[in-house]
Amino acid sequence: KAGVTQTPRYLIKTRGQQVTLSCSPISGHRSVSWYQQTPGQGLQFLFEYFSETQRNKGNFPGRFSGRQFSNSRSEMNVSTLELGDSALYLCASSLEILGVQETQYFGPGTRLLVL
Amino acid sequence: GQNIDQPTEMTATEGAIVQINCTYQTSGFNGLFWYQQHAGEAPTFLSYNVLDGLEEKGRFSSFLSRSKGYSYLLLKELQMKDSASYLCAVKGNYGQNFVFGPGTRLSVLP
Numbered sequence: 001k002a003g004v005t006q007t008p009r010y011l012i013k014t015r016g017q018q019v020t021l022s023c024s025p026i027s028g029h030r031s032v033s034w035y036q037q038t039p040g041q042g043l044q045f046l047f048e049y050f051s052e053t054q055r056n057k058g059n060f061p062g063r064f065s066g067r068q069f070s071n072s073r074s075e076m077n078v079s080t081l082e083l084g085d086s087a088l089y090l091c092a093s094s095l096e097i098l099g100v101q102e103t104q105y106f107g108p109g110t111r112l113l114v115l
Numbered sequence: 116g117q118n119i120d121q122p123t124e125m126t127a128t129e130g131a132i133v134q135i136n137c138t139y140q141t142s143g144f145n146g147l148f149w150y151q152q153h154a155g156e157a158p159t160f161l162s163y164n165v166l167d168g169l170e171e172k173g174r175f176s177s178f179l180s181r182s183k184g185y186s187y188l189l190l191k192e193l194q195m196k197d198s199a200s201y202l203c204a205v206k207g208n209y210g211q212n213f214v215f216g217p218g219t220r221l222s223v224l225p
Contacts, residue, residue: 033212043158043202043215056212090157092213103148104204104213106157 002027004093004107012113018079021110025072025093031055032074033104034066037088046089049074050096078112086114117141119216121203126222127193135188135201135219143208149177149188150202152218158202162188190221198223 005024013019025032033056034046045058049068066076072093078085088111092104119139127133139147146165150158164170164179164186176189190197203216 035215042217045212045214048212055210058212103160103163105160106150108157 004091004105006089006091006107006110008110009108010111010113012115013081014115015081015083017081018077019081019112020075020077021089021091021112023074023076023091023093023107025074025091026095026105029093029095029105030072031094031096032068032072033092033094034074034076035090035092036060037090037109038086043090046076081114083114086112088112117205117207117214119203119205119214121201121216121219123217124220124222126224129193129195129223129225131193132189132191133193133221135190135203135221137186137188137203137216139184139186139203139205139214139216141205141207141214143211144181144205145208145211146206147177147179147186148204148206148213149175149186150204152200152202154199161201193223195223195225197221 007022031050033048036044048056052068063079068074088109090109091107094104095102121137148163149161152158162177169178174191179186200218200220202218204213206213
């Protein structure tokens, strides 16, 4: 079974631009979560989508948004980029059976550098 | 509130045993997970505890005490490739997200 894939793997943008990151979960996984990881802050939860609906949201400004498609693929968008948005963005998918969410499996991440 | 604590850094010698502790206070509990993350790479799943006790998987074991809000990851016969960050994460109740600890950076020395 293929793992979680994320595109692109690396991205360089300038302040004020916007960016869209993509995540394809493991086949059959309907829950997709996004995290931001920086050296100082560790792994910070952005949001979770399940069956095309945002189920949870972390403490990030409205510039960070996401969506999930009917095939469970997910995208996240960051508008008006700031230098502090430079980070590794990780996507994780998990299976949910009878309301029980199983282990999260991570994709390789997208490393975003904002200049 | 949600709070997970782990030591920031640990150092151990090749061939030795190391125990990485994790304490948590979360509003719900539906399992505790350990992940390994090498520098520049994504976290990879190591182990999962939902009931009290010890789960063993080869050189790695994980223990959970729900009443104490405490877990540890035990690594035996340490190898140089075990140098990595180890993340403790708690899954809350249904509909709640995973909460990750700050991670423990383990350095294995020859």
